[in-house]
Every structure is written in C-alpha cells, then in structure tokens.
Amino acid sequence: MAESTAERLDALQRMIEQGKAVPMSASCMINRSEALGLVTAVRAALTEELDAARQAAEASPPVLERAKQEAADVVRAAQQQAEQLVESSAVLQAAQRRAEQVEQQAAAEADALRREADVYVDGRIAAMEAGLQKTLSQIQTMRARLASRSGLDDDAATS
Numbered sequence: 729m730a731e732s733t734a735e736r737l738d739a740l741q742r743m744i745e746q747g748k749a750v751p752m753s754a755s756c757m758i759n760r761s762e763a764l765g766l767v768t769a770v771r772a773a774l775t776e777e778l779d780a781a782r783q784a785a786e787a788s789p790p791v792l793e794r795a796k797q798e799a800a801d802v803v804r805a806a807q808q809q810a811e812q813l814v815e816s817s818a819v820l821q822a823a824q825r826r827a828e829q830v831e832q833q834a835a836a837e838a839d840a841l842r843r844e845a846d847v848y849v850d851g852r853i854a855a856m857e858a859g860l861q862k863t864l865s866q867i868q869t870m871r872a873r874l875a876s877r878s879g880l881d882d883d884a885a886t887s
Contacts, residue, residue: 744763
C-alpha cells in the first residue's frame with residue numbers, strides 16, 4: 729500500500745512538473761481530472777494505510793504485554809541461574825571444608841601410624857640391645873674365666 733501511495737504521489741509531482749507553464753506567472757496548466765483522480769487515489773490509499781496503522785497500534789498492547797512477559801521470564805531465569813551459582817559456590821565451599829577435614833584426619837592417622845611404628849622399632853632395637861648386652865656380658869665372663877685359668881692377665885702385664 730505504501731508503494732502505491734508513493735507511486736501516486738510521484739505521478740502527481742511529475743504531472744505538475746510537466747504541466748504547461750502559464751506565461752508571466754508561476755502557475756502551470758494540468759489536466760484537472762487526472763490530478764483529481766490521483767489526489768483521490770492517494771487519499772484512499774492513505775486512508776487504508778492509516779486504518780492498517782491503527783489496527784497495528786491497537787494490536788500493540790498484546791505484543792507489548794508479551795514482550796514484557798518475555799523480559800520478566802528472562803529476568804527470572806537469570807535470577808535462578810544466579811541462585812544456582814551461589815548454591816554451587818556454597819557446595820564448593822562445603823566440599824573444600826570437608827576435604828580439609830579429611831586431609832587433617834589422614835595426617836593425624838599417619839602421625840599415629842608413624843608413632844606406632846616407631847614404638848615397635850624401638851622395642852625391637854631395645855630387645856636386640858638387651859640381647860647384645862647379655863652376649864657381651866657372657867663374653868666378658870668367659871674371658872675372665874679364661875684369663876684366670878690360663879693366667880693370661882699375668883702374661884699381658886709382663887709383656
């Protein structure tokens with residue numbers, strides 16, 4: 729419709745531009761019936777276009793409402809996503825706290841195992857030390873008997 733209105737206005741402009749000039753004036757001579765026909769056609773086309781524009785304007789409130797609803801939906805979705813991010817952040821923090829607790833517990837258990845192993849090793853070394861001391865004592869006793877029987881101490885003193 730807009731194209732036909734523009735075409736009709738262009739035709740009216742050409743008619744006026746091509747009209748026969750009246751000498752000694754700014755007026756021109758055009759065909760009255762053609763000009764009035766174009767003006768009537770333009771008026772009818774404009775009326776149709778205005779009616780269509782009014783209908784579109786009247787239909788706009790539902791479109792605007794729909795757009796507002798869509799905007800509200802987008803905002804709600806964004807808020808939900810933000811809440812989920814915050815919750816996941818809280819979950820992450822809780823997981824990190826739990827991991828720290830597990831790490832501390834594992835370190836404590838490792839220390840306990842290390843102490844237990846040290847106590848065991850110390851007990852074994854102490855038993856070995858007691859055995860060696862007993863053996864050393866027996867060796868000293870045997871040497872002393874041997875020395876007293878054979879007089880080895882006297883020989884060692886004279887040499």
